[in-house]
Amino acid sequence: MRMPNGARCLLSLEQIESAWDRIAAALNRDLPDEEVTLLPVMNGGMFPACELSRRIDRPIRFDYVHATRYRGGTRGGEIEWLHWPRLPDRPETVILVDDIFDEGYTLQAIRDRIAADFRVVTAVLLRKQHDRGLARDWVDYHGIDIPDVYVFGCGMDYHENFRELPEVWYMPESS
Numbered sequence: 001m002r003m004p005n006g007a008r009c010l011l012s013l014e015q016i017e018s019a020w021d022r023i024a025a026a027l028n029r030d031l032p033d034e035e036v037t038l039l040p041v042m043n044g045g046m047f048p049a050c051e052l053s054r055r056i057d058r059p060i061r062f063d064y065v066h067a068t069r070y071r072g073g074t075r076g077g078e079i080e081w082l083h084w085p086r087l088p089d090r091p092e093t094v095i096l097v098d099d100i101f102d103e104g105y106t107l108q109a110i111r112d113r114i115a116a117d118f119r120v121v122t123a124v125l126l127r128k129q130h131d132r133g134l135a136r137d138w139v140d141y142h143g144i145d146i147p148d149v150y151v152f153g154c155g156m157d158y159h160e161n162f163r164e165l166p167e168v169w170y171m172p173e174s175s
Contacts, residue, residue, distance in 0.1 A: 004158055004171065011144060011168035016125070016154060019143025020048075023123055024055030026141055027095065031121070035059040037094045039085055041110060042066040044099035047155035047163060048125050052097060061088065065096075069106050079109050087118065094118045099155030100126040101142060103133025125154055126168065 011019075038060050040049035046064070053060055063085035069078065087094070094114055098107055101124045111120050127142040146168070152158035153165030162169070 001165075003169070004162075006172055007152075007158075007169045008172055009167050010146065010149070010151060010170045013166045015144065016167060019125060020051045020055060023125075023141050023143050024052055027052070027121070027123065028055075028057045031056075031058065031093055031095075033058065035061060035092060037061045037063060037085075037088065037092060037118075039094050039096050039114075040064050041096065041098040041106065042083070043163065044155035044157070045097045048099055048123070049097045052095075052123065056095075063087070065110055067106055067110055079106060084113075087114070091118055094120045096120055096122045098122070098124045100124055100128065100151070101136075101139040102128050104138055105133060107139070108134060126151065126156075 036056070036058050038049050038053055038056070040046050042064050064083065065085050066082035068080050068082065096107060096111055096114070101107065107122055111122060114120050121140045123141040124139055125143045126146050127136060127139060127144070128148050129136065129145050130148040149170045151168050151170045152162045153168045155163050157163045158171070
């Protein structure tokens with residue numbers, strides 16, 4: 001595969017697999033023993049949701065939410081709602097899954113819309129370490145803390161490409 005010039009691997013497949021296992025173990029420990037709804041934030045949350053679904057020991061209902069602030073860019077703007085899920089009629093736990101917790105505003109907006117009717121927990125693979133946006137402890141479950149660099153792979157894109165990579169890569173000029 002032809003990688004972007006200068007791209008460097010930040011997290012190996014083994015580190016990523018271990019993070020998925022830790023997140024799922026915590027969810028399995030903390031969630032009620034009943035059906036849950038796994039709700040990835042598209043597009044990036046699709047890959048983490050697939051990985052977690054293989055590890056969560058509960059019946060899982062799938063849907064998705066598509067809300068974006070990036071629209072192919074590297075900086076967020078206003079939230080654009082592209083798809084809202086059909087949530088079940090009865091209260092249950094919704095696991096809101098995304099690839100990365102950066103500033104957190106997209107996850108917060110989605111959670112706020114759902115939380116009136118459901119127990120919502122948030123799970124992300126990566127949590128960026130910086131002082132922008134929501135407090136770093138806002139997200140309920142995360143796999144790995146990373147520095148404040150532009151990353152891709154494991155659901156995150158580099159100019160709409162490379163989401164499918166099983167490792168996390170970064171661009172050194174973004175550090």
